[in-house]
Amino acid sequence: MSIRWRLLISHTTMLIVTLVLFLISALLIPVAITGDIRSIKDLYTRQYALKPLTKPEENVFLDVKYLAKKQPNQLLNETTLKQFDQKLDPVSSGLIIRKGKKIVHSSKILNSIKDEKKLPSFEPENIKVRETISIDHQFFLYVKFDFYFPDQEEGSVIIMREVSPFVELSRSLFPLIFGALFLSLILVNGLLSYFVSRSIIKPLFSLKTATEQMGEGNLNVKIDHARQDEIGQLSYEFDKMRKKLKDSIELQLQYEESRKELISNISHDLKTPITAIKGYIEGIQDGVADSQGKMEKYLSTIKRKATDMDQLIDDLFLFSKLDLKKLPFYFEGIEINRFIINFVEEASFDLEEKGIQVNVENRTKNEVKVIADRDKLRRVMTNIINNSVKHMKKSEKNICININEEADFVEIEVRDNGSGIEEQSLPYIFDRFYRVDTSRNKSTGGSGLGLAIAKQIITEHDGDIWVESQIGVGTSIFFTLKKSI
Helix, strand or coil: CCHHHHHHHHHHHHHHHHHHHHHHHHHHHHHHHHCCCCHHHHHCCHHHHHCCCCHHHHHHHHHHHHHHHHCHHHHHCHHHHHHHHHHHHHHCEEEEEEECCEEEEECHHHCCCCCHHHCCCCCCCCCCCEEEEEECCEEEEEEEEEEECCCCCEEEEEEEEEECHHHHHHHHCHHHHHHHHHHHHHHHHHHHHHHHHHHHHHHHHHHHHHHHHHHCCCCCCCCCCCCCCHHHHHHHHHHHHHHHHHHHHHHHHHHHHHHHHHHHHHHHHHHHHHHHHHHHHHHHHCCCCCCHHHHHHHHHHHHHHHHHHHHHHHHHHHHHHHHCCCCCCCCEEEEHHHHHHHHHHHHHHHHHHCCEEEEEEECCCCCCEEEECHHHHHHHHHHHHHHHHHCCCCCCEEEEEEEEECCCEEEEEEEECCCCCCHHHHHHCCCCCCCCCCCCCHHHCCCCCHHHHHHHHHHHCCCCEEEEEECCCEEEEEEEEEECC
8 A cells, every 4th residue: 555545544534533533522511511411412402502591591481481371461560570680680681571562671681672673573373482683783592482461462571682693603604614614624634635645755756766767877866855854864865875886886997997907007017027038038048148148147137027026926915915905914002213213224234235325313302102013114114215216316315214293193204315206196106006107117126016005004004195296306205103092
């Protein structure tokens, strides 16, 4: 069953229950007032419900009716009439005695009625004894009895009480008003059912349409989630899911492109040394290396190419494990100043052979501990310095390592005075297999993975890494490490 029908049935049921309870309440009201269940029948009879009389009025009416039948002349006795007036006065009713065409008695409360013609007409059959009459824009409820005096002149006794015109109008139009209220209740119920169901079903249909479009591959479909209710929250979560799915697919496409690029780069970087090795081996086989010197040169080149391939494979294997987050890290508190100094002492032997001077500038006030993996951090420093060495072409070659302390982290700068990097290449130097030399000439050495590996390691340390460079001045690579608490 659809939501629309469920809402319609629900509202209709509530309407029927409301009407039933209303009718039951209306039936129980006279019982609660009178304490007699038989009053239900009496309450809704025409005589009682439409033209009710108070008890004093009913008693006086019975008395005057009796006199009218047995002793009509007593109705002309002022003493008797005053007694009736006194009984009617507490309920704001009055008595009128009419003889012939004249009003012979009128209670003080009815002094405004002077014209006999405005009173109910004489009716000897006494069929219409209870009714409402309008006199000079005033409404009166009356009960009367018509009779003949002994002299055969027409006589009437009328007990009257002023009533509200609104009450009388309500009584006379009760069926119409009840029908209008009933129709209004149905109309309001129908409108509420329509608008409530529309406010629920319309956004659900929008979600259904969006789902169909997403199923067809359109992840750019717009989902409105401006509403603040549960459906708005559902739309918001659905749109968030759509964005995540879109990002996931885009990321997957990027991974696919990266995988293709990776395969292409690996193929290029492996094929080049393999081709060279094959060429030198063929030269040896063909007797081109016909001297000891040539033979040693060929073998040395083959060894160097094989070493480059081995380094490339090692770097690729390390990068893949880092990228797949399958390389374990063993974090500990490390005194960064002592660590950098020890590293420089170890690396200085090889660097001095290449004519490179390394200096350490410690700008921290005290020994500072950072959270790091010793082996991985050593690999970061090695890769960054190797990158600097590759671009050292000046006669005076310097590398300076600066240690700066911040509030929550330590910033390490490795600055060289090499040839520098062009500005358009700076955003890409941490990408795998990226080389400033677009021809991928390996005359400068390296696998193109060194800085990419460094970035992966620093990222696993929850740190940042970036580069600043000027052509002809040099390059600075910065990275940060969190302090140990």
